[in-house]
Amino acid sequence: MQVPSAGREEAALEGIQDPLVREQLARKLPALRRHLGRAEEHRALLELCEELDELDAGDRLALVANLDYLLERLSVDALRRWIITGMRACEEQPERLTRYLRLEDELARASLAFEASGNGLETFRAPLQFYANGLAGRPLELKNRRNAVLNGPPLRAVITANSLLLPEGYSIVDGTDHFRLYCAAVAHAVAHLRFSPMHQDAGSLKPMSIAIISLIEDARVEYLLALDHPGLRRLWGRFHAPARNETALTFRALTRRLACALHDGRVEDENYWVNKGVQLFRERLADPYDYRAFREIGSILANDLGQMRVRFNPQQYVPEPAYCDDNSFLWNFGEPQPPPQQQEQLFVQGVRVERVEREDGGGEGGAGTLVEVEQRFSYPEWEYRTQTERQDWVTLIEKPVQLGGSPRIEVTIPRHRVRQSIFSLIKANQLSRSAKLRRQWEGDQLDLNGTIAALVDYRSGVQPDPRVFTKPGRHAPKPSVLVLLDLSESTNDRIPGRYDSVLDVAKGATIVLCEAIGEAAERFAVHGFSSNGRHEVEYFRVKDFDEPFGEAQAQRVLALRGEHSTRIGAALRHACGLVSEQPGDHKVVLVVTDGEPSDVDVFDRDYLIEDAAMAVRVLRGRGVISFCLTLDPKAKGYVSRIFGNDFLIVDELVELPFHLSKAFVKLLNR
Amino acid sequence: MHGIVEQYLIKTEPYYCPSGKEIDLFKSAYHLRLPMMLKGPTGCGKTRFVEYMAWLLKKPLITVACNEDMTASDLVGRYLLDPSGTVWHDGPLTTAVRYGAICYLDEIVEARQDTTVIIHPLTDARRILPLDKKGEIVHAHPDFQLVVSYNPGYQSISKDLKQSTKQRFGAIDFYYPDPEHEATIVAHEASVGHEVAAKLVGIAAKSRALKGRGLEEGISTRMLVYAAALIRDGMRAMDACRLAMTRPITDDEALHKALDGFIEAHFA
Numbered sequence A: 001m002q003v004p005s006a007g008r009e010e011a012a013l014e015g016i017q018d019p020l021v022r023e024q025l026a027r028k029l030p031a032l033r034r035h036l037g038r039a040e041e042h043r044a045l046l047e048l049c050e051e052l053d054e055l056d057a058g059d060r061l062a063l064v065a066n067l068d069y070l071l072e073r074l075s076v077d078a079l080r081r082w083i084i085t086g087m088r089a090c091e092e093q094p095e096r097l098t099r100y101l102r103l104e105d106e107l108a109r110a111s112l113a114f115e116a117s118g119n120g121l122e123t124f125r126a127p128l129q130f131y132a133n134g135l136a137g138r139p140l141e142l143k144n145r146r147n148a149v150l151n152g153p154p155l156r157a158v159i160t161a162n163s164l165l166l167p168e169g170y171s172i173v174d175g176t177d178h179f180r181l182y183c184a185a186v187a188h189a190v191a192h193l194r195f196s197p198m199h200q201d202a203g204s205l206k207p208m209s210i211a212i213i214s215l216i217e218d219a220r221v222e223y224l225l226a227l228d229h230p231g232l233r234r235l236w237g238r239f240h241a242p243a244r245n246e247t248a249l250t251f252r253a254l255t256r257r258l259a260c261a262l263h264d265g266r267v268e269d270e271n272y273w274v275n276k277g278v279q280l281f282r283e284r285l286a287d288p289y290d291y292r293a294f295r296e297i298g299s300i301l302a303n304d305l306g307q308m309r310v311r312f313n314p315q316q317y318v319p320e321p322a323y324c325d326d327n328s329f330l331w332n333f334g335e336p337q338p339p340p341q342q343q344e345q346l347f348v349q350g351v352r353v354e355r356v357e358r359e360d361g362g363g364e365g366g367a368g369t370l371v372e373v374e375q376r377f378s379y380p381e382w383e384y385r386t387q388t389e390r391q392d393w394v395t396l397i398e399k400p401v402q403l404g405g406s407p408r409i410e411v412t413i414p415r416h417r418v419r420q421s422i423f424s425l426i427k428a429n430q431l432s433r434s435a436k437l438r439r440q441w442e443g444d445q446l447d448l449n450g451t452i453a454a455l456v457d458y459r460s461g462v463q464p465d466p467r468v469f470t471k472p473g474r475h476a477p478k479p480s481v482l483v484l485l486d487l488s489e490s491t492n493d494r495i496p497g498r499y500d501s502v503l504d505v506a507k508g509a510t511i512v513l514c515e516a517i518g519e520a521a522e523r524f525a526v527h528g529f530s531s532n533g534r535h536e537v538e539y540f541r542v543k544d545f546d547e548p549f550g551e552a553q554a555q556r557v558l559a560l561r562g563e564h565s566t567r568i569g570a571a572l573r574h575a576c577g578l579v580s581e582q583p584g585d586h587k588v589v590l591v592v593t594d595g596e597p598s599d600v601d602v603f604d605r606d607y608l609i610e611d612a613a614m615a616v617r618v619l620r621g622r623g624v625i626s627f628c629l630t631l632d633p634k635a636k637g638y639v640s641r642i643f644g645n646d647f648l649i650v651d652e653l654v655e656l657p658f659h660l661s662k663a664f665v666k667l668l669n670r
Numbered sequence B: 001m002h003g004i005v006e007q008y009l010i011k012t013e014p015y016y017c018p019s020g021k022e023i024d025l026f027k028s029a030y031h032l033r034l035p036m037m038l039k040g041p042t043g044c045g046k047t048r049f050v051e052y053m054a055w056l057l058k059k060p061l062i063t064v065a066c067n068e069d070m071t072a073s074d075l076v077g078r079y080l081l082d083p084s085g086t087v088w089h090d091g092p093l094t095t096a097v098r099y100g101a102i103c104y105l106d107e108i109v110e111a112r113q114d115t116t117v118i119i120h121p122l123t124d125a126r127r128i129l130p131l132d133k134k135g136e137i138v139h140a141h142p143d144f145q146l147v148v149s150y151n152p153g154y155q156s157i158s159k160d161l162k163q164s165t166k167q168r169f170g171a172i173d174f175y176y177p178d179p180e181h182e183a184t185i186v187a188h189e190a191s192v193g194h195e196v197a198a199k200l201v202g203i204a205a206k207s208r209a210l211k212g213r214g215l216e217e218g219i220s221t222r223m224l225v226y227a228a229a230l231i232r233d234g235m236r237a238m239d240a241c242r243l244a245m246t247r248p249i250t251d252d253e254a255l256h257k258a259l260d261g262f263i264e265a266h267f268a
């Protein structure tokens, strides 16, 4: 665990306004450390404490006093949600909030237990992502929307054409089954995506009209989606429950009642306005696809509310129930909408890669280096214009992986699924494949064909072959696979909407694979390369054949950095030499890359492509199969020129671990 | 027709609901005795289609399910012993070749490549089957046709047919029927109402969107027929869908949750 030094910590506390809180916290921090796993958690806690200014001085202190108890049960994020829940539930009841923060309120304990059992988006991400893709019938990326302010209005989902931002967590006041709540939000979003016109001009519409028209639109699209998904009505209905006892006449209460009545399709509400809304809505259901007609209802009802002098505060308003989205999908407010800030804080799906600053800066100890000194090799290159080979044209340098200096990256895989499916994939394909050996001298079972042949020979008076048994054995020649990672600068590119890079994902995928294949890792090597002109193709033997995969090897994978360019031909030739030294007659080089070959001293696009194609032919000639996994969606044109049919374009980065493992297993069995 | 293959004649018309021109295409191919390859995911109606075509053409149909352990002898035949000595027994392929049947090799990719090559001389202009062990060359009966099925599946890197095998066949692509037809098929096969069938088809469609993104393969028509039959016999829809559709198709808990969500969305 990396812990900031004492000096830095004090400086970090400066941000906290209240001197009493600062003092208490300084005293408590050493003890709290055991609950704070990563440096980030540490920072997050301090940030949270800075935000506590929203609370009364007494409440603040009470909370800080309970931190030990709370953090033993909750992550900092969950703690934050727990506080938000209290503030929302005890709105305008300061005494109750005080009791809540002192854990004296019933709800405080319920909400604590709730948060402790993990009910945030991350808990449900895997099944939800499947649910969303299936229901939408296409990939709909789920992203995490973080609650930026403690005392703000509750968060709602944000729908865009290809992705859905969901709140990082709902609160217990929104309902108890949060998986279903998220499902309801996804289904609601799918209804909009299927049936709502996007970004209608808001023009001069008043905020209240926009709110009511959106509410009617919610009901319309839900009605439409429920036509062939009747179960969704019940799913949404669960979250309308609190509105069924609502009697108040505020804007919030009235709109909740209307939304609920529209969902239930009943007109028995005591309120004239609500009944009128349901009536109008039902009349127009004759043609539920007529968006305009429904929009009219919204205008009428908003007008009525205005005349009823119902107060509306657009800053406070959030669509209800909790599964609804923020309506931004429906409207265009003229000026281009700044992308929601939360985009930057998105969590990553699949492999989660986290940066951890290394305070000690050293790369010593444990992570023994494989290549102690640099070694130089010369390779030819293919000049396609003259159809000749330039001898000793490229210098390739094997270098040790530099462990220190760069931030260490810690890979965690929150989605158990990734690992599990790789395990089962590998188990199903039995890397150390057992087989029935036929025609054996001895064994437990008779070999049917051999026995019959022997008896036939015997009857015909010929000397029979006595090898008539089968016995279980192993396929003798074990294959060797060398994974060759492209470490060029472009792999540092951030994946849009996420905070990790292509290289991070590739590293994660490699580690997951190495860990999953266990014993078979010895038939498996991970090397990487980049190039800086023809005199400097760098080559890193990150993990070699016959080396088990352990902590030190993982460290080396994590320490890899993306720099320079992609002169792939030389790297392929070098890899070929290394894999050829392996025993057995089944050898594979599996390239993972993100773009086409290039280098600083080459200006003809085709040159390095043709050279790489030649390298692949050379490999094939030496009995080494090459296969390429590329993350470049536009790779088709050149990658087939290099690798023939032996490539796969991975368009969904999240799926890289799967594809890498699948390709690996298939190549092993080829 | 020879008595041996007569037993392979299909007596009653199998139910087959076409989704395109496949019946006419196949008829023309049979006319030329062109070897045919039916490509498509599991449980989408390939086997049913061959049965239907065999019935329509009034030809016997001999089906062999291929697997890894299958040897060439399992297809062409072998010597067996009887009290008087050794006798040759034709394998299913040889029977079809000799007496004129349609031979259907199901999941041909599963067979090892040394097994697959024995069909090569049968599937080019020669139309012969050499029986090495017996020292006989069987010339194919004029009615004989070879049909294989083949599931291209995931980027088949390792399990793939050789080009020299592929290029001997004509091919028809199969996929799950469109929703309307698929519901009709399920309703017919399991004797359930169209509404129930349509719901099951809706669930399947969602699972098919997850192919390659979690699921190796979507829920097949065959599974829908099973689930529908269970519902017809009184099982709760949720239980039937789990038993016949979502539990067999994957072991992944996260996927189960999502698939259960689809079931709930359709069955209120």
Ligand SMILES: Nc1ncnc2c1ncn2[C@@H]1O[C@H](COP(=O)(O)OP(=O)(O)OP(=O)(O)O)[C@@H](O)[C@H]1O
Pocket: B015, B016, B017, B018, B019, B040, B041, B042, B043, B044, B045, B046, B047, B048, B049, B106, B149, B151, B177, B185, B189, B221, B222, B225
């Ligand atoms: N077009 C169709 N007409 C009638 N029934 C169909 C049709 N398509 C599918 N079915 C139903 O689906 C079931 C499964 O189809 P079938 O056994 O033919 O699948 P398959 O494609 O041969 O699968 P596999 O590749 O696993 O052998 C059939 O028994 C039948 O009930």
Ligand SMILES: [Mg+2]
Pocket: A188, A192, A218, A324, A325, A326, A327
């Ligand atoms: Mg909405």
